[in-house]
Amino acid sequence: MNLDLSTVTRWLQQPLFKVGETPVTPVTLASLALAVVLVLAIWWLAGALERLLLRAARRGAGAHADNPAHLARLHMVSRLARYTVWVLGTIVVLNYVGLDLSSVALVGGALAFGLGFGLQNVFSNFISGIIILLEGGLRVGDFVDLESGVRGHVREIAMRYTRVTTNDAIDVLVPNSEFINGRVINWTFDATYRRMRVPFGVAYGTPKEKVREAAIAAARTVEGVLDDAGHEPTAWLVSYGDSAVNYELVVWADRRLTTSPAGTHARLMWALDDALAERGIEIPFPQRDLHVKSGAIDVRLTNA
Template sequence: MPMRARRGAAAVIAGLLAVAGFTLHRHAGGLLAAIGLDVAAPVENVVALAGGVLGWLGLAYLGVALTDAAVARATAGSLRGPPPRLIQDLARVVLFAAAVVAILAYVFDLPVGGLLATSGVLVAVIGFALRNMIADVFSGIALNVEHPYRIGDWVEVAPGVTGRVAEINWRATRLVTRDQVSVVVPNGLIAGSRFLNYSYPERHYRANLRLALDAAIPVERAKRILLAAALGAPRVLAEPRPQVQAEGLDERGVCYVVRYWVADYADDNPCRDAVMSNIARALQQAGIGPAFPHREVALTRPAERRARMGLADMLRRVALFREFDESDVEVLAAMARERPFREGERIVAQGEAGDSLFLLAEGALDVRVAAAEGERPATVDRMLPGEVFGEVSLLTGQPRSASICAATDGIVYEIRKEHLEPILRRRPRLAEELAALMSRRQSANRERMEAASTAPGAPPAAAEHHDLLERLRGFFGLS
């Protein structure tokens, strides 16, 4: 039976009991005689008293049922979980206490005025002794009326005390932390101090991550690196978009704050870990170490030379160049052309001719594939610093297989055919290794690309390897 129907049935039963009880209380003798029972006066009085007690208790229960229905109706449209039981519990206490007083006064004809006066003194004594607990109770009532938080919300009631609201009772609120530790906080303490609700007015909220980088690093470059890392982190919401701001200066360098949005406070730690891990990888790819207070004079290389050495390190980490000699990698790093780009700029277009490879040094790029001519390209991947694209065009001269668009500002380095040709002519066996590597990479990417393309499937791996090798040799004029 649905909850609404059960509440309705309970209210009807309580009303019938109240009517039956009051009727029996006023007309006990007549009702007993009507059903053929001839009882003594004491028995008739007991039946009448029982009817009066039943009537008042039934009336109190009817009030409880109506209160529950009113609270349920008032919170029916709420998306923040079930309402606390404190209001219903308070209504029960008040209604049944009133029923007891009414029974004493109207059923047993006892003088309740003196009783209430005497009990008032007793209540004052007890209230003074339990004033803190009573304050917590009334604070709980105020919290339930205002609803600053509900069951399931994540709240921070004190520095280091954050948890999900599991229960709100008469005296306290019970929280469960992310370590699955139960924390009981008196309602008076919460009502009398400032607390944070991470689940209201919306479940998602903005988190901040602060770090310092060396002041020698240009601010715009640092922002590009940090923003790309935040955009590429899993669990971080794409909208609203992450932001990076320079917050200040100290003895370590420039202080930055990375602001990103989290779907729910329960995801705060995983999101922070993902963002920090991405930032660490991006800084490593860019050749940037942690900032520390400067207390010594150091001889540094010119900025251009440092950048080229960092590029050589990045090239060594790319699988395509792992078989190259150290000297060959340094030559490529020295000849590579730096190409800054702006957010929204298209680096290469699908289907256009090309004979160069690009290494992403800073920023983030989107890989977009058009299923058919005239259709809107679909974003199939996001590239982060250290990744390369365009290697097939560099080695075989084939048209670009996808469009690469800038998700943030950044920098790529371009390696052209004329940069690589002297190395391949000097070491022809590299052609076979490069063809095998390209074949494996294309096989790994095939499933992802076919999801966004209706083009026919690729040939078998052996045939693909042979085809790539022949194209590479023909493109570079190798025997």
């Protein structure tokens, strides 16, 4: 069957349905195709606008261009601008092609339809992402420790997930709702330094002052450990173990150290081991005494 141009045109312009109160332009196949193209174009323009805002803001930031708090604000503003263009542009396009979204019943029905088909998690993560951006409790560049065990730097707060990069350069995509519903430790939220503790043990009989002197000397060899009024490194005696007296090396560390806790712990342990060995302080290992009571053992042999 051959179709001429006029037949195809009539077919594309054939009314399919109407949405909203009359008078409303009926929705046709052509208008639906136009809506898809325009919505995709608006989403692309929204992404381009976000990138343009970030570049322009960084160029105008000057000396603040590398400031983590400034970069976090830039990310929040540009991402919210992108979402605003998405939503408003999509509404305008759908109204233009005849989908009257002013009807509350339509919007409610669409949401109920989407949620009923398993989109509740997507919707929850999207709203959680907007809450995260607006509240400012979590920003790009922060070092976080999640209840699930994920620990690393926040690199991106997207529509559905937040990208966390660990110190092993592994990107973990965490659903936004996990930051709203779960426990989140933000190591870099406000203060630029944090207190860190390194447990260690020494042999019984070692003078306490000698142990503290070694611990403080070890801490002072690690760059980034604070040593001013109110933030001096020290050693705490915390418990008596089976084979050792247990201490903790307590230090205040700057942002660079607190955002790499495993590496910082290793550096402090290395310096502590050198300081203890230099002063002849023994690091004990578990020991057990075995007492054997004397007695007679009755051994009887039987023939099979």
